Amino acid sequence: MEFGSFRAVRECSFSVTKGSITGLVGPNGAGKTTVFNMIAGALRPSGGRILYRGEDITGLSPDRRFHKGIVRTFQIPHEFQHLSVLENLMMVAPAQPGESLLRNWFSPSLVGRAETQISRRAWEVLEFLELTHIADQRAGRISGGQKKLLELGRTMMTDAELVLLDEPAAGVNRTLLRKLEEKIEHLNRENGYTFILIEHDMEMIERLCDPVICMAEGRVLIEGDFQTVRSDPHVLEAYLGQTQEGAA
């Protein structure tokens, strides 16, 4: 996947290798989420191109991109408040036969089988995220951190190729976060998912990401492995602050 020259985020170009976990860091307001919006199709760049597996997807709608395997999470969770936690997960699975009225009438057993399968997968996701005890609760009523986990869970409900995670760590308990890191690594290694990760938690970035891209004011400031980015004087100045210097 490649970015041409964006004007919305000011000539921001980078590419992401298949099978990598790329970290996207930078100060608040650097344009990281805007980049996600453009990859996922929520925003159209005013200039430049986005290539996905060699194909120009700049003009594609978000749902077409979803069907091509591009899945994202939001920094501020977008749950269906009045559906249960379980239903929120089951919603995600694409091409459910139950969505067709005719199939519901004429092949109810097919619809039933598919739904059982989707529900089983949803329960597995809930188990992993330690959310089974709130499966039946309305998603609007669960805690802020639990909503973040549900957000992440939705990406596990589909066979994605490229997963965009927008600050998965914010508001998530650190012990659980370490487990999430393992899951991300597993999905990356075993299922071949490619990840782009926006995150301020430097421990998470260090453990998972190679390469790391640091953005500032809509541009790529530096790209490289974690140590290179972390010890860059511009990154220290603009992003990490002086106290990190000793740690680097």
Place this chain on the structure above:
Amino acid sequence: MTALLSIRDLRAGYGDADILFDVSMVVASREIVVIVGPNGAGKSTAMKSIFGLLDIHAGSIAVGGTDITGWAPNQIVKAGVCYVPQVQNIFSEMTVHENFEMGAFLRKGDYSAALDRVYQLFPDLKAKRKAVAGSLSGGQRQMVAMGRALMLDPQLLLLDEPTAGLSPKYMEQIFQISRNVRDTGVAILLVEQHAKQALAFADRGYVLAAGRNRHEGTAPALLADRNIAEMFLGG
């Protein structure tokens, strides 16, 4: 230790459902206390209960010896407690200065001294005082929210995950500023997921899990406990 805030056997939640079960906590004046714990442990619920935003089913909350259980938020503010929620905590269409003035809404008379003090605590915001708050970066918005809450000279400041979504640089700054706020005589009770970093600057901590008190102690003791670190602080 004289308790500024004293919570005893609190049961509270949304509507009829309890989320907190017999939670007890104290905060002394000029103390920084952090609440940590897994997601859904009831940390934010505890904060909202203290500030009168939720239904309290049993137990009591006292500030400076006065029982405030069941009081409305505007009365609790007058008892010396101010609260900074996790999201939607500023008037984003207003300028920084107007946000601070809104913070003084309940004050009677001259508030220029409070305003001076807030600008002293947040010198970066002085240059930005005419900027629309919504245009600021995440870290600066958090500072506006804290400054607005401090306009009423609270004895106790409640902060719900003040560093969520902030860059490492701003996280350090928010913690440093919190210390400066404490040095002006304000006690702080905060919820944090950056548990290790928060405990490094706090005096004491409580670990909540599934709506109950699980551990408590001085910050160094909690940090040194391997079990707690592994189960709650991310190893």
